[in-house]
Amino acid sequence: MSIDVRAYLKPHVHMSLEERLALVKRRFADESHISVDQDAFRADPQKAVLFICPAQVFKHNLDDDSCIVNYEDCLECGTCQVTRRYTTWNNPRGGYGVTYHYG
Amino acid sequence: MSDERFEVVIVGAGPAGAAAALVLAREGVEVLVLERGDFPGAKNLFGGILYTSVVNDLLPEFWERAPIERHIVNRRWLTLDEDTQIGLDLKSAKFDVPPFNNTFTALRSKWDRWFAEQAEEAGAMIICETNVEELIVEQGKVRGVRTGREDGDVEADVVILAEGANALLAERAGFRPQMGPRNRVNAVKEVIALPPEIIEDRFHLEGRQGMALEYFGGAVKGTVGSGFIYTNHDSLSVGVGCLIEEYLRLNIAPYDMLDDFKAHPMIAPLLRGGETVEYATKMIPEDSYDALSDLYEDGLLLIGDCAGLVNPSIHHEGTNLAMASGVAAAEAVLSARKANDFSKARLAEYRERLEDSWVMKDLKRYRDTVHFLLENREMVNEYPDLAIRLVRRYFTLDDTPKDDVLKELWKTIRDEVSFFKAARQMWRARKTML
Numbered sequence: 001m002s003i004d005v006r007a008y009l010k011p012h013v014h015m016s017l018e019e020r021l022a023l024v025k026r027r028f029a030d031e032s033h034i035s036v037d038q039d040a041f042r043a044d045p046q047k048a049v050l051f052i053c054p055a056q057v058f059k060h061n062l063d064d065d066s067c068i069v070n071y072e073d074c075l076e077c078g079t080c081q082v083t084r085r086y087t088t089w090n091n092p093r094g095g096y097g098v099t100y101h102y103g
Numbered sequence: 104m105s106d107e108r109f110e111v112v113i114v115g116a117g118p119a120g121a122a123a124a125l126v127l128a129r130e131g132v133e134v135l136v137l138e139r140g141d142f143p144g145a146k147n148l149f150g151g152i153l154y155t156s157v158v159n160d161l162l163p164e165f166w167e168r169a170p171i172e173r174h175i176v177n178r179r180w181l182t183l184d185e186d187t188q189i190g191l192d193l194k195s196a197k198f199d200v201p202p203f204n205n206t207f208t209a210l211r212s213k214w215d216r217w218f219a220e221q222a223e224e225a226g227a228m229i230i231c232e233t234n235v236e237e238l239i240v241e242q243g244k245v246r247g248v249r250t251g252r253e254d255g256d257v258e259a260d261v262v263i264l265a266e267g268a269n270a271l272l273a274e275r276a277g278f279r280p281q282m283g284p285r286n287r288v289n290a291v292k293e294v295i296a297l298p299p300e301i302i303e304d305r306f307h308l309e310g311r312q313g314m315a316l317e318y319f320g321g322a323v324k325g326t327v328g329s330g331f332i333y334t335n336h337d338s339l340s341v342g343v344g345c346l347i348e349e350y351l352r353l354n355i356a357p358y359d360m361l362d363d364f365k366a367h368p369m370i371a372p373l374l375r376g377g378e379t380v381e382y383a384t385k386m387i388p389e390d391s392y393d394a395l396s397d398l399y400e401d402g403l404l405l406i407g408d409c410a411g412l413v414n415p416s417i418h419h420e421g422t423n424l425a426m427a428s429g430v431a432a433a434e435a436v437l438s439a440r441k442a443n444d445f446s447k448a449r450l451a452e453y454r455e456r457l458e459d460s461w462v463m464k465d466l467k468r469y470r471d472t473v474h475f476l477l478e479n480r481e482m483v484n485e486y487p488d489l490a491i492r493l494v495r496r497y498f499t500l501d502d503t504p505k506d507d508v509l510k511e512l513w514k515t516i517r518d519e520v521s522f523f524k525a526a527r528q529m530w531r532a533r534k535t536m537l
Contacts, residue, residue: 003298003300003301005301005304007376008297008298008301008375008376008377009375009376010375010376011371011375012295012365012371012374012375012376012377012378012379013378013379014362014365014366015379015382017358017382020293020358020379020382021382023379023380023381023382024381024382024383046351046354048351051350051354051355051356052289052347052350052351052356052357054289054291054356054357054358054384055384056356056358075383075384076146076269077269077289077384077385077386078268078269078271078282078386079287079289079347079384079386081282082269082282082283082284082287082347082386083284083347083351089269089271090271091139091234091236091271092139092234093234093251094139094231094232094233094234094250094251094252095139095140095141095231095232095233097146098145098146099140099141099145099146099212100144100145100146100147100148100211100212100381100383101212101380101381102210102211102212102213102294102338102380102381102383103144103145103147103148103149103210103211103212103213103214103215103381103383
């Protein structure tokens, strides 16, 4: 087998975060393992969970200034709760959530 | 209270838990390891370098059969500004022969699974897809664990907690200080696939040789953190990480930090033609030695990341401390078992073993590293940038006589660096970082 070197001289293709999240195998539970105290979220001037989460689990609902939790996207690092205690994070049920193929 | 009883229950089948299980099982102890993932390693991540002095003690010449990626013969520590890099390059043929300087690249989903299998073969029972929801504590003594399974309580003489950096059980039971943005790093990483031949050509490697590149300064926007590229067999591990507090200070998302790193003119050419096949994230504990809890309670030991055993210096060691702590915990449990005494006083032997070993000696050595860098940002910002400018100017060719170039350099240093402040910082850096 020979390699066409030219194929590997092209720039690395940038993937959107959504595309990258879609690479990770996950088994979705019916219930969210993350909850947010909405009043405390509203009171956070930085709204830190919106950008600190590497999977963008938290989205801002501008209609009522609330926080939407897309727990299915969670990669289980726990950074949200450590950053802002108004999020409560529990391990997903055994066997659910992320399975890394490489890790 | 429950039907099930084991001598030892270990929570988490990562490197710390599996090392403890392996040592205990070899001595005939009834060990149950509970893992919440589909298999050991399923939820685990690190940057990519596995230091293996402990593994080689437990499983001599493991590299003959273990799923490691490459052995590191070439390391670079580099600092970047927007368009330039300088750094230190260490490459040695001495690292190309067993035991390969005990420095390998690995992918955790494969490595952890294999390492846990060694514990299983020694007689440990590992049950996956099982989440431990809480510790069962009676009168201050840990009696067992409550799992998410039906009738899921399991009793044990001693519970070894190896739950990882997101130390929920330890924190909620009050057995460790609260995790926060100043003692937790968030790291994000991509695995980028490339054929082995391309990797070997691009990074000047032969066969299973590997390379580790670590980037500081402008590579991570002058934060207390780093970026990295590690060569696996047929992929690169590429990522960035810094204290959570740093992302908050800059109002930047981890993936944006990663994307900017990958797009840097010094980085992008190394990734050419590579296809991202996984995106992953993890917290890393950077609890200073001074902030560690006892790590031993009545009927409980804390090991690995949940105990806070990571070397936060340029050495960036974690999994080997995890495994060393697993071994130390197992040995302490073996002598507690002999005495049939699993009290806090008895289990203090675990901490004593750690204190006597390189694990705590190193954590003590680097107890102020993170704090020092946070209080002296010049170390990760102005000074590396200045070093780049000085070196670049020194080698920038124009018709200026070299005498004048040198004068210019000294003037730059005098103008930009407060001598006494810098001298004091370098003195403290020597003590806290080297």
